[in-house]
Amino acid sequence: MQPxxxxxxxxxxxxxxxxxxxxxxxxxxxxIHGVIGENGAxxxxxxxxxxxxxxxxxxxxxxxxxxxxxRTSHEAIALGIGMVHQHFSLVENMTVLDNVMLxxxxxxxxxxxxxxxxxxxxxxxxxxGLDVDPRATIxxxxxxxxxxxxxxxxxxxSASILILDEPTAVLTAQETAALFDILRRFKEQGKTIILITxxxxxxxxxxxxxxxxxxxxxxxxxxxxxxxKEQLATMMVGRPIEGxxxxxxxxxxxxxxxxxxxxxxxxxxxxxxxxxGFTLHAGEIVAIAGVSGNGQSALLExxxxxxxxxxxxxxxxxxxxxxxxxxxxDGLPATFRTLGIGHVPEDRLxxxxxxxxxxxxxxxxxxxxxxxxxxxxxxxxxxxxRCARLLAAFDVRPANPDLPIGRLSGGNQQKxxxxxxxxxxxxxxLVGQPTRGVDIGTIESIHKQLLKMRDDGVAILLVSxxxxxxxxxxxxxxxxxxxxxxxxxxxxxxxxxRIGLLMGGMNTVGGMHTVSGVHNA
Amino acid sequence: MKxxxxxxxxxxxxxPVLNLTSALLVAALVIRLLGESPLESMTILVxxxxxxxxxxxxxxxxxxxxxxxxxxxxIAMKAGLFNIGGEGQMYFGGLGLTLAMLFFDASLPAWLLIxxxxxxxxxxxxxxxxxxxxxQARRGSHVVVTTIMxxxxxxxxxxxxxxxxxxxxxxxxxxxxxFLDAGxxxxxxxxxxxxxxTPLNVSFLLAIVALAMYGVMVWRSLWGYQLRATGLNAHAAxxxxxxxxxxxxxxxxxxxxxxxxxxxxxVMGSTHYLSLxxxxxxxxxxxxxxxxxxxxxxxxFLSAVLFGALIQGGFxxxxxxxxxxxxxxxxxxxxxxxxxxxxxxxxxxAVLRLINLGRKG
Numbered sequence: 113m114q115p116x117x118x119x120x121x122x123x124x125x126x127x128x129x130x131x132x133x134x135x136x137x138x139x140x141x142x143x144i145h146g147v148i149g150e151n152g153a154x155x156x157x158x159x160x161x162x163x164x165x166x167x168x169x170x171x172x173x174x175x176x177x178x179x180x181x182x183r184t185s186h187e188a189i190a191l192g193i194g195m196v197h198q199h200f201s202l203v204e205n206m207t208v209l210d211n212v213m214l215x216x217x218x219x220x221x222x223x224x225x226x227x228x229x230x231x232x233x234x235x236x237x238x239x240x241g242l243d244v245d246p247r248a249t250i251x252x253x254x255x256x257x258x259x260x261x262x263x264x265x266x267x268x269x270s271a272s273i274l275i276l277d278e279p280t281a282v283l284t285a286q287e288t289a290a291l292f293d294i295l296r297r298f299k300e301q302g303k304t305i306i307l308i309t310x311x312x313x314x315x316x317x318x319x320x321x322x323x324x325x326x327x328x329x330x331x332x333x334x335x336x337x338x339x340x341k342e343q344l345a346t347m348m349v350g351r352p353i354e355g356x357x358x359x360x361x362x363x364x365x366x367x368x369x370x371x372x373x374x375x376x377x378x379x380x381x382x383x384x385x386x387x388x389g390f391t392l393h394a395g396e397i398v399a400i401a402g403v404s405g406n407g408q409s410a411l412l413e414x415x416x417x418x419x420x421x422x423x424x425x426x427x428x429x430x431x432x433x434x435x436x437x438x439x440x441x442d443g444l445p446a447t448f449r450t451l452g453i454g455h456v457p458e459d460r461l462x463x464x465x466x467x468x469x470x471x472x473x474x475x476x477x478x479x480x481x482x483x484x485x486x487x488x489x490x491x492x493x494x495x496x497x498r499c500a501r502l503l504a505a506f507d508v509r510p511a512n513p514d515l516p517i518g519r520l521s522g523g524n525q526q527k528x529x530x531x532x533x534x535x536x537x538x539x540x541x542l543v544g545q546p547t548r549g550v551d552i553g554t555i556e557s558i559h560k561q562l563l564k565m566r567d568d569g570v571a572i573l574l575v576s577x578x579x580x581x582x583x584x585x586x587x588x589x590x591x592x593x594x595x596x597x598x599x600x601x602x603x604x605x606x607x608x609x610r611i612g613l614l615m616g617g618m619n620t621v622g623g624m625h626t627v628s629g630v631h632n633a
Numbered sequence: 634m635k636x637x638x639x640x641x642x643x644x645x646x647x648x649p650v651l652n653l654t655s656a657l658l659v660a661a662l663v664i665r666l667l668g669e670s671p672l673e674s675m676t677i678l679v680x681x682x683x684x685x686x687x688x689x690x691x692x693x694x695x696x697x698x699x700x701x702x703x704x705x706x707x708i709a710m711k712a713g714l715f716n717i718g719g720e721g722q723m724y725f726g727g728l729g730l731t732l733a734m735l736f737f738d739a740s741l742p743a744w745l746l747i748x749x750x751x752x753x754x755x756x757x758x759x760x761x762x763x764x765x766x767x768x769q770a771r772r773g774s775h776v777v778v779t780t781i782m783x784x785x786x787x788x789x790x791x792x793x794x795x796x797x798x799x800x801x802x803x804x805x806x807x808x809x810x811x812f813l814d815a816g817x818x819x820x821x822x823x824x825x826x827x828x829x830x831t832p833l834n835v836s837f838l839l840a841i842v843a844l845a846m847y848g849v850m851v852w853r854s855l856w857g858y859q860l861r862a863t864g865l866n867a868h869a870a871x872x873x874x875x876x877x878x879x880x881x882x883x884x885x886x887x888x889x890x891x892x893x894x895x896x897x898x899x900v901m902g903s904t905h906y907l908s909l910x911x912x913x914x915x916x917x918x919x920x921x922x923x924x925x926x927x928x929x930x931x932x933x934f935l936s937a938v939l940f941g942a943l944i945q946g947g948f949x950x951x952x953x954x955x956x957x958x959x960x961x962x963x964x965x966x967x968x969x970x971x972x973x974x975x976x977x978x979x980x981x982x983a984v985l986r987l988i989n990l991g992r993k994g
Contacts, residue, residue: 418871443875445872447874457872466862466869466870478873480855
């Protein structure tokens, strides 16, 4: 049988960077094909060539055995290729139905088409087990449901080859499982799926074949059944990955952060945090585990000064953090930084970096007041020296301080953020999702860095939805659900089932299961 | 090697030149339709605006005003604010300056009077921009909406103030009294007689200083860093500890002060009295200058000189060629704004293809 897609000697360069170098492989029809590789390995470029965003410099693209030149995404869609991006392209204030029809309206008069489209849509939903109400408005839907709408859109446009770029980055475990069910059903219908991901566990779960890319080239192609996570990781990174990272024995020092009875209601009056209290010591990593959106983000924002709590008390090294009496948090993060609080924000592109600033300018973000001379002007020589040192120490690639940081891969952006926060020598480091969208090699180096800080006596509060990460880093684990702390355990007591129950809001005290009744914000 | 982005020389130099040429070509076509020779007209325009020292002096006189209004729009833009209230702020700046003059021009010596009047212009301009700035920062009222409304309010209010309080007794002309000689900005022809009897004055030098200070403050100072951070990504600026509302209010204050300073050139440098509607659109031209000059000091200077040259050359051209009404140059201004502002990147893709073609071959 002809392969659904075949790449032959595809080359693509951006300036001096060779994004794809002589890439050749085939994707069998009716299979789920994984493409893995570190950030900047060339996966996204390759998929963009397939979807018509970029044109290859040289090489050949075969769809169902016939050579094709796909110049625009319209041509790709016409050939039955659909792509679901990591960031959805949905109109938030329109209904599911209207979003699906957008660009495929099929005529001037909408009403008639809409009825026909709705019938088709309901039929597709049933056939693929997609649980989506065509009349719901997008912004009322959860992230998982929005993703289903994206998939629905592709099926509606009769895509037979579906590209999914990091589809599970934003999903909970349950949503991921649901997505994989859909993908399997898609496969049963004889359609082809290309899955781009960082997560090796998912590759092992669902794919038939895997292509591994590194530095723009194909490193290997294996049948999933014949490989292992460890082998794939080694291929991806080019060296074996250490399973357990070394760390000093747990010797917590004095209390650094004391959180007491913290409450937060959002503007609509919905409870976001309720009775949150814990203590964090020097030389200790406390991880907050929980399904995304259960108050962890708000907690980090409060502790970094980006948001005011409704009530409660926080002590940093014995002095209360100055929340009281403020009208808003405008400018407060600067005060918190001078108290020795560093912050690696959860949403890197929103909070952590300014995309259009150079790498060098981003290395002083938040510490801009510390790099001026007495005239209030920047000491550029000192900034440049410091930047060069950070880029070298944290292996940021490319190590070009003048490049806008938006042109770096996500992993390298994150290295810059971590380098910046670590080099400020904080006493307390708040870390939100430090490895979201970051490849394995970088994850390892970020984890090592955090452990080194812990060994040096820094108190670290980690928020992560990845249990693997929590397990790799934490000394103590606090589980949150619905804005409340539902449980606390030491790393020796790590137990996925128990944590899972706590994350779902079940208290397992004395064998009695009680559900905390806090609104899930 | 194929590139997906234009090199810097192309975006900074080639594209503006292409855009400007296109605007002038369309203008040439219109002049042709009006029955005049485009080439001859262009020669008259260039001679009168640039080559002739007296003409150049007028060009730079107009440019001095535009540099200030252009800077006013640019600095707000750097903070992510579109201040289209330069017109009203300049108008109000004129009031501040005039009040200083009316109160002190008989009592203070020139070396105290002029700085006081300049300070008055900046203060009143800043004051008029401060309210929209405050509303944006604290109440979230969009600055585009408020500043444009403030232009209208300024126009009506100034009308009222001039007619009710500033017209000297027994006069009909809606204008203040003429300032005493101590209040005149020193003209540059005192040092450079070749400039002839033109109003080009010390304001031009102040404008150059303002450009330099703008460059230093925006790109080399802590203040400028926080300003640009707020403009590019307010979330990240908040994360970095920048006070967003303070940055917005200060940016609007500085923007309004710069617009107010534009009044110094036209009122103290030329007319020596406050008249109805004296800004005559200079505040709006500032928007075009900021866009065309990409908020860069050199770009702002060049655009301001270009617009000054158009006014000066256009005026002379309409005198020499009766077929060409003076309004033609408002039309050419519009074309330039269209090509250099709205269609800024019109030639980008074509230039990119050419560059790639050249590299391949």
